[in-house]
Amino acid sequence: MSNDLAEPRSLPRVPAAIFAALAALGAIAFFAGVLAEDTSARTYRVFLHNWLMWAALANGAVCVSAAFRLTNAGWQGPIQRIAESMGGFVAISFLLYWVIYLGRHELFEWVHHPVAGKEFWFEPGFTFLRDSLALVWVTFVSLFYLYISLRPTLGAAREAATGWRKSLYGFWTAGWRGEEVERDFAERRGRKMAAVVALSHAICYSLIAIDFIMSLAPEWISTMFPAYFAWGGFLSSISLLTIVCLALRNSPEVVPGFLTANRRHDLGKLIFAFSIFWMYLFWSQYFVIWYANIPEETGFIVARLGTQFLQDTWYMGGFMQRIAEPYVTWTLLVWLLVWVLPFWVLLGQRPKKTPAILGTIAVGSVLGFWLERYILVTPSLVPPSEVLAGAAITPLGWIELGIGAGFVGLFFLSFLGFGRVFPGAIPRAGG
Amino acid sequence: MAQVLGILRTPSATAGAVRELRGAGFEKLEVYSPCPSHEIEHALDRGPSRVRIYTLVGCLTGVTLAYLMQIWMAYDWPLVIGGKPFASIPAYTIIGFEMNILFGGVLTVAGLLIHGFFLTSRRDHSAYQPSFSGDDFGCVVDCHDDQVGRVREILGEAGCAEVRVVSA
Structure with a gap:
C-alpha cells in the first residue's frame, strides 16, 4: 500500500474547532454538575456510564484492528488504519478513569459499607488496585500493539519531520532496519500481539464490568454479564468505525473510493453478525434468570425490565402497564436500536451496501449503546422505587447530553490528532 | 445460431476471456471449469442466486x-x-x-x-468434453453466424489454446 505511510499534517481546522467546543461543553457540564450540591452524585453517575461506553469502545477499536490481523483479513485496506486511529483514545480513557476514582464516594456503596459475603472482593483498596492494574495493562498492551502496527509507516516521514514530530518519530523508529524488514517484522510480531490485545480486552473489560457495573447492585450474580459488556465494547466500535468510514468516504484526503460497495457489505455483515452475538449473550443470561426466578438474580432485571420482565406468554395482556414501569421503555429502545433494527434491516445484501441505510443503522447502534450504558448504570443507583417516589429519569437531561458531548468531542479530537501524526484517514486543513 | 468453443488453461485467462466477450456484447455464455473460481464467477456476474x-x-x-x-x-x-x-x-x-x-x-x-x-432452461451441453473436469477451462459462446469471426478473434486474443466452431 503506497498510501499507507505517515504523512504529517496539521489538524483540519473546522472539525477540530467543533470537537474542541464539544469537549469544552462537556468539561463545563461536568464541573457545573459536580460543584452543585444536588447534582454531584448524578454527574459522577453520568460520567461513569459515558466512560464505560468510550473506554470499552476505544479499546474495542484496537481489537478490531487486532481481529483483522488474527483472521488474516485482506479486505479492509485503510479501514484498519481508521480503527487504529480510533484506538488512540485508550491513553485518554486511562487518564479519565481517575475521575471515577475521585467520585467513588458518590458512586459505590461498598466504599462505605462492606458487602455481606463479598467483603474480600469489594474491599475498596483491593478493588481499585486491581482495576488500576488491569487498566494499566490493557492500555499498555493496546498502545504497544499500535506501536508495532504503525512503526513501518514512519520510515519516510521521520526524514522529513521537524520539531516535536522529529523526536517522536525518532523514538518510534529507533533501530530502523529499512521498510521491507520492518513491515515483515510488524506482520509477524503484530499477529502475536493481536492475540494478546484480544485476550486482554476480554479479561480486563470483564473485570471493569464486574467492579464498576455489577458492584452498583452488589448482591446481583451473573456469570455472563462481564462477557456481554466486553463484547458490547467491540460491537460499538465496529458501528462507530462504520460511521467514520461513511463520513470520510468522499473526503479528498483519504484514498479515493476506498469505501467500495464490497467493503460496505463487509462492515454491514460485521454489525449484523455481532449484534446477533450480543443479543445471544444477553439472552443466555436472561433465560436462566427468568427460569430459576431467584431473588438475587432477578433484581437487576426487574429494575430494568419491570416486575414482570418480558412478556413470558403469547398473549399481550397488560403490555401497556408493563412498559409503563420505570426504565422499561428505555431498555426496550436499546434492544430495538442495537439488535432488532440491525438484524431485520441488514438482513439483505442491498441495505448493507447502501450508505444511507447502513449509516442510519450504525448511528442507531452507537446511540443504542450510549443508552445501554445508561441503563446498565442508572437503575442500580436510582432504583425504580425512587423513580415511583418522584425521582426523574433523565437520559437526555443537560448533564447527560453535556458530558456525552464532551466525550464525543474528546474522542474525535484524539482521532484527528492521531491521524495528524500517523497514517489515518483525516481530512487536511480546509479539506 | 452458431456455437464457438474456446479452451483455456487458467482461471484468470478464462475470466479475462469472459470479460472481453461480455464487453463486446456477447452475453450467452457457458463456462466449464474443473474447479470453483470466484474470479470467473465475478466476471460472469450472474447476480445473486435465487x-x-x-x-x-x-x-x-x-x-x-x-x-x-x-x-x-x-x-x-x-x-x-x-x-x-x-x-x-x-x-x-x-x-x-x-x-x-x-x-x-x-x-x-x-x-x-x-x-x-x-x-434452468435445458442447456445444450454438446460442447462439453471430459477434460473440462480435468485440467481445461471451456468457454462456449452462442452467437449469430456472421459474428463467428469476431468471437474467434476475441477468444484467440484472450489466450485460448484452441478455438473451434462446435455447431453452425
Whole structure:
C-alpha cells in the first residue's frame, strides 16, 4: 500500500474547532454538575456510564484492528488504519478513569459499607488496585500493539519531520532496519500481539464490568454479564468505525473510493453478525434468570425490565402497564436500536451496501449503546422505587447530553490528532 | 445460431476471456471449469442466486411453526412447570431457533435441486468434453453466424489454446 505511510499534517481546522467546543461543553457540564450540591452524585453517575461506553469502545477499536490481523483479513485496506486511529483514545480513557476514582464516594456503596459475603472482593483498596492494574495493562498492551502496527509507516516521514514530530518519530523508529524488514517484522510480531490485545480486552473489560457495573447492585450474580459488556465494547466500535468510514468516504484526503460497495457489505455483515452475538449473550443470561426466578438474580432485571420482565406468554395482556414501569421503555429502545433494527434491516445484501441505510443503522447502534450504558448504570443507583417516589429519569437531561458531548468531542479530537501524526484517514486543513 | 468453443488453461485467462466477450456484447455464455473460481464467477456476474429466498422462507416458516407447535402442545396437555404460564415464550426460543435452522437448511437444499433440475432452461451441453473436469477451462459462446469471426478473434486474443466452431 503506497498510501499507507505517515504523512504529517496539521489538524483540519473546522472539525477540530467543533470537537474542541464539544469537549469544552462537556468539561463545563461536568464541573457545573459536580460543584452543585444536588447534582454531584448524578454527574459522577453520568460520567461513569459515558466512560464505560468510550473506554470499552476505544479499546474495542484496537481489537478490531487486532481481529483483522488474527483472521488474516485482506479486505479492509485503510479501514484498519481508521480503527487504529480510533484506538488512540485508550491513553485518554486511562487518564479519565481517575475521575471515577475521585467520585467513588458518590458512586459505590461498598466504599462505605462492606458487602455481606463479598467483603474480600469489594474491599475498596483491593478493588481499585486491581482495576488500576488491569487498566494499566490493557492500555499498555493496546498502545504497544499500535506501536508495532504503525512503526513501518514512519520510515519516510521521520526524514522529513521537524520539531516535536522529529523526536517522536525518532523514538518510534529507533533501530530502523529499512521498510521491507520492518513491515515483515510488524506482520509477524503484530499477529502475536493481536492475540494478546484480544485476550486482554476480554479479561480486563470483564473485570471493569464486574467492579464498576455489577458492584452498583452488589448482591446481583451473573456469570455472563462481564462477557456481554466486553463484547458490547467491540460491537460499538465496529458501528462507530462504520460511521467514520461513511463520513470520510468522499473526503479528498483519504484514498479515493476506498469505501467500495464490497467493503460496505463487509462492515454491514460485521454489525449484523455481532449484534446477533450480543443479543445471544444477553439472552443466555436472561433465560436462566427468568427460569430459576431467584431473588438475587432477578433484581437487576426487574429494575430494568419491570416486575414482570418480558412478556413470558403469547398473549399481550397488560403490555401497556408493563412498559409503563420505570426504565422499561428505555431498555426496550436499546434492544430495538442495537439488535432488532440491525438484524431485520441488514438482513439483505442491498441495505448493507447502501450508505444511507447502513449509516442510519450504525448511528442507531452507537446511540443504542450510549443508552445501554445508561441503563446498565442508572437503575442500580436510582432504583425504580425512587423513580415511583418522584425521582426523574433523565437520559437526555443537560448533564447527560453535556458530558456525552464532551466525550464525543474528546474522542474525535484524539482521532484527528492521531491521524495528524500517523497514517489515518483525516481530512487536511480546509479539506 | 452458431456455437464457438474456446479452451483455456487458467482461471484468470478464462475470466479475462469472459470479460472481453461480455464487453463486446456477447452475453450467452457457458463456462466449464474443473474447479470453483470466484474470479470467473465475478466476471460472469450472474447476480445473486435465487436459492437464498428459499432459505429465508424456510427459516421464517420454521421459527413460526416451532412456536405455534409448542404453544398448541402446552395448551393441549396443560402442565404447570416451574410456576410459569402454560405457554412460556422464552423457553420455546431454543426449539424455535433449531426449527429455524432445520427448515432453512432443508429448503435450501430443496431450492438447489428445484433450480438445478427443473427451472434452468435445458442447456445444450454438446460442447462439453471430459477434460473440462480435468485440467481445461471451456468457454462456449452462442452467437449469430456472421459474428463467428469476431468471437474467434476475441477468444484467440484472450489466450485460448484452441478455438473451434462446435455447431453452425
